[in-house]
Amino acid sequence: MSLLEVVDLRKSYGSHVAVDGLSFSVEAGEVFGLLGPNGAGKSTTMMMLAGLRSADSGSVTIGGYSFDCGRDELKRILGVVPQDLAIYPDLTARENLKFFGRLHGIRGAELHNRIDRVLEQIGLTQNADSYGHTFSGGMKRRLNFGVALLHEPRFVILDEPTVGVDPQSRSHLLDCVRGLCSEGVGLIYASHYMEEVEALCDRVAIIDKGKLLTSGTLDQLLSDSRADLHLRVRGRRARIGPRLVGLADVEPETVVDGQTEVQVVMHRDRRDSSFAINDRLSLVLEILKQAGAEILSMETKEFNLERLFLELTGRRLRD
């Protein structure tokens, strides 16, 4: 049985369906990335996983416990790093950790040792007795992270934990995530930073409008997609475009230094054989030559997670 099991999770606010039948699972020692544009249902999903919102239907079990059955046990094995800071600015770092540790029933020497360990882990040992309000954004984020780890959870929910932090703190936090993963902790990681997700996550799910659009390992997701060839050409679209129908797309004209240019894009499926693309490329180059178009540059644009995300969720702005 997986550490986290989400089955057919649904949640509506009035007529608006926020989460529409999501199902996925996360194993121990795995980082599962959850991606989605604003309003995709990501935060609602995270809230339901954390038990802060109740689902209309479906189930969430973590380590065999659910919020309906074994709520307190579940809370003891669950750590949550919320998107917004959730620390007391008028308590010191140590007092924050102590308070939340005691809430989880940790006392005495064990609490003391764990606080020291977490402070070391998040790099705040030197600032342990400074008030939260004196911390930089990065230090606050690290403390926010540390509070979720004090009770040594088996599963951690990270909701955009690196928003607005400096590169050093971000790198430190990502190292912490990797460290947890190596200790066998299961993690779900929601972020808008694709490079973080690519760097950390074993598997990724992309959701939008409450529905799961795709999920799998990064290799699976990206191997199914394309690496496009872009040719920058001097010439008129009206002259080139009709001749390349079926071979490549010609994007709208741009004027650079008084010269008219177009981008000729040859879409290439990763599974295409190199012979197929070579044949097509030869044909395109021949046609361009005949049309009197001058090739200025040529580059391959790899289809990364961000491009996949935009292709699946669209380029329309989200509020």
Place this chain on the structure above:
Amino acid sequence: MNALEITRKDLLLLFRDRRTLSVLVALPLAFIAIIGSSTGQLFSQAGAARKIKVGVVNAQQGELSDRIVQELEGISALELSNFEDRPAARTALAEDKIHVLLYIGPSYVARVDALEVFDLFHLQQGRLKHKLEYLDIAVESGSFLANASELVREVVFAKTYQTFADTVIKKDKGLALHIKRASDKSAPESEGESPEFPPDPTQSLSELSSGAKNFNSIVYQTVVPGYTVMFVFFIVTFMARSFIGERDLGTLNRLQLAPVSRPGILIGKTIPFLIISLVQTALLFLAGRVLFGMEWGAQPLLILPVMLCTSIAATSLGLMVASLVRTEAQVSAYGNFLVLTMAGISGCMMPRNWQPELMQQLGLVTPHSWALIAYDQILNRPEPEMAVVVKCCVILLAFALGFFSIGWWRSRELE
């Protein structure tokens, strides 16, 4: 157990928040001191500020008229000053330098000489029918005592009567001897020639005015509980702010993520304010006693259950308001409006006894009123009626239950 952790954390945060502490303790203390000062009841001012200033114009300047002045000087609540003539005294009265003008006219002795014993005992039929007017004495009250001018005239007449009564009685040798014998029988150890005369009609006033401590305390017996109750309920806004702060900081979610139940969170966050409220009340009552000479009544221990029940009602109201408001602005608007309106209706700002009957009845819809009724019973009655105190405590707890239930219901999102 976890609730106590929340309590401990909130107490720590409260003690670090000096502004809140000062508003909860220093501000009501300052209010009480200001009200006390305004009424002349603070520290050493007590004697001077309470006195009614009487300007005396003695146009007669004889032994008999001097006795009136001496009698009035014997009243500690009065401060006498002499004026050469009536116009000068009237100017002082107009400028509020004196509160009362006493004019003893040049015919005073002649008028007293004309009195018979009959006149002393038949005030409605004899020459004294017109009281001060007959005696050529005039009393004028300034704005300070404008509403009590008749009372002032009665006091002056009573005191004057006391000074001339023996002179008139001595005219009747038989009656004087009879009174002397009766006096010797009832008080054999008494000395001196003066016979006893009819009871001093101003005795009760004299007792009241000479009982400076009692009078002094009256203001604080009312002001301290009034403002204490008002400020105890100010805890409502601080509680609401604490809950909103917890929500805004995101730590309310963290509390819900920890193995703490909804009752645990609510109780944990309520207890610190209950403790603060009790400490606040105790400090204010202590300050009232030490600084202002306020008395705690015949059974001071009864204050404790009233304090507790009032604080429970206040913190429950705080929980209810915290569950209803969403922003700091709402706390400022609704919280302060609620607290000040309830204080105003209930008689915290102005003694309940001064309020018209309708307002007194209306005030009973607030817990404040019941707290004030209980405190009035304990602090101002020689024998506090236990049934009234118990009834007030029960009603305060009923208010608390109602407020808590609404707060509980509204905070169901915590589960």
